[in-house]
Amino acid sequence: MKIIIIGAGMAGLSAARILMQKGYEVTVLDKGRGVGGRMSTRTIENAKADHGAQYFSVKTTEFQTLISELQSDNITAEWHLVQRENVRYIGAKGMNTIPKKMASLLPVLVNEKVVLIENNTVKTESGNIYPFDKLVITMPIPQIIDLFQNSKMLFSENDKSVLGEIKYEPCIAVVAVLKEPTKIVSGGIILENQPVSWIADNFQKGITQIPTVTIHASSAYSAKRFDDDVNEVAKDMLSSVNQYINSENIVSSQTHRWRFSNATKRYEAHFYQIENQAIYLAGDGFGMGNVEGAFLSGYHLGNRF
Numbered sequence: 001m002k003i004i005i006i007g008a009g010m011a012g013l014s015a016a017r018i019l020m021q022k023g024y025e026v027t028v029l030d031k032g033r034g035v036g037g038r039m040s041t042r043t044i045e046n047a048k049a050d051h052g053a054q055y056f057s058v059k060t061t062e063f064q065t066l067i068s069e070l071q072s073d074n075i076t077a078e079w080h081l082v083q084r085e086n087v088r089y090i091g092a093k094g095m096n097t098i099p100k101k102m103a104s105l106l107p108v109l110v111n112e113k114v115v116l117i118e119n120n121t122v123k124t125e126s127g128n129i130y131p132f133d134k135l136v137i138t139m140p141i142p143q144i145i146d147l148f149q150n151s152k153m154l155f156s157e158n159d160k161s162v163l164g165e166i167k168y169e170p171c172i173a174v175v176a177v178l179k180e181p182t183k184i185v186s187g188g189i190i191l192e193n194q195p196v197s198w199i200a201d202n203f204q205k206g207i208t209q210i211p212t213v214t215i216h217a218s219s220a221y222s223a224k225r226f227d228d229d230v231n232e233v234a235k236d237m238l239s240s241v242n243q244y245i246n247s248e249n250i251v252s253s254q255t256h257r258w259r260f261s262n263a264t265k266r267y268e269a270h271f272y273q274i275e276n277q278a279i280y281l282a283g284d285g286f287g288m289g290n291v292e293g294a295f296l297s298g299y300h301l302g303n304r305f
């Protein structure tokens, strides 16, 4: 049986691992240049910065098994954030080393953006056509709805009500290369009721030799300023945190707008099957959310087949 998985983020890779172990013929397609989706690490001027997911929890034994395996290969590391009681985890050399390691044994094709689903095949922007018996889709739900609409596929009333419930918050992220590391204790600081909700020092985090910070705007600020001039927004965000990052310390910066960052309203089950079709949806919009929820979504879907 041929299974196509759209998306090589945590959910797609987690599903692919299980399905490969079960002996299915699996192909994972991703539109990105690399794998990982929102577990993204960016290189700017030889400096590295996690600019999507920053750290993650490990609450379930299923996820613990994977993380322990990765920890013994020095891919993940524990992280103690002063403002959080329980231990958190990071990619020891950047968040995207985790999906890269997971993908290394899987049949993943990158630069393959799926643009059409038709007659049990998916078509990509490059013109390739992949037939499937079952299709797993793991991108954020609004992008799945667009893909369905472009493919002139119909949702049932139940499909519409399930998918309509799932919501994501936006996040504007600024990555800045610095002359010197910050003095942020433990490498990360959570801010409340301010334009910026999070600052991470990637040098102190241990993922780069060159001092680099990642700054995330709060969801309220991100929603309000999402379509504004990015340079103006970055300037405003950086000036709001000048007690932590002196503007004279900044060498260069880049801004990225994540339209879908965390899934704030999710469907309670780990995955969802489109009514009367061999199409299954997974990702952080299902179950627990975040990195661990995306893993569990793919894991439970893989075990369902």
Ligand SMILES: Cc1cc2nc3c(=O)[nH]c(=O)nc-3n(C[C@H](O)[C@H](O)[C@H](O)COP(=O)(O)OP(=O)(O)OC[C@H]3O[C@@H](n4cnc5c(N)ncnc54)[C@H](O)[C@@H]3O)c2cc1C
Pocket (backbone or CB within 6 Å): 006, 007, 008, 009, 010, 011, 012, 029, 030, 031, 032, 035, 036, 037, 038, 039, 051, 052, 053, 054, 055, 056, 057, 112, 113, 114, 115, 138, 139, 140, 143, 147, 171, 173, 216, 258, 260, 261, 262, 263, 282, 283, 284, 285, 289, 290, 291, 292, 294
């Ligand atoms: C700024 C930010 C901060 C975050 N902070 C945290 C955090 O600190 N802790 C935490 O646990 N979580 C955090 N998250 C959330 C976490 O990153 C996600 O929950 C998780 O990575 C989602 O994984 P996924 O596989 O469901 O989706 P994704 O990672 O989005 O994977 C979907 C994949 O589908 C691909 N794709 C999309 N459309 C197509 C198409 N048409 N054809 C082919 N491929 C396609 C994308 O390229 C992507 O690789 C954060 C996210 C962001 C953006």
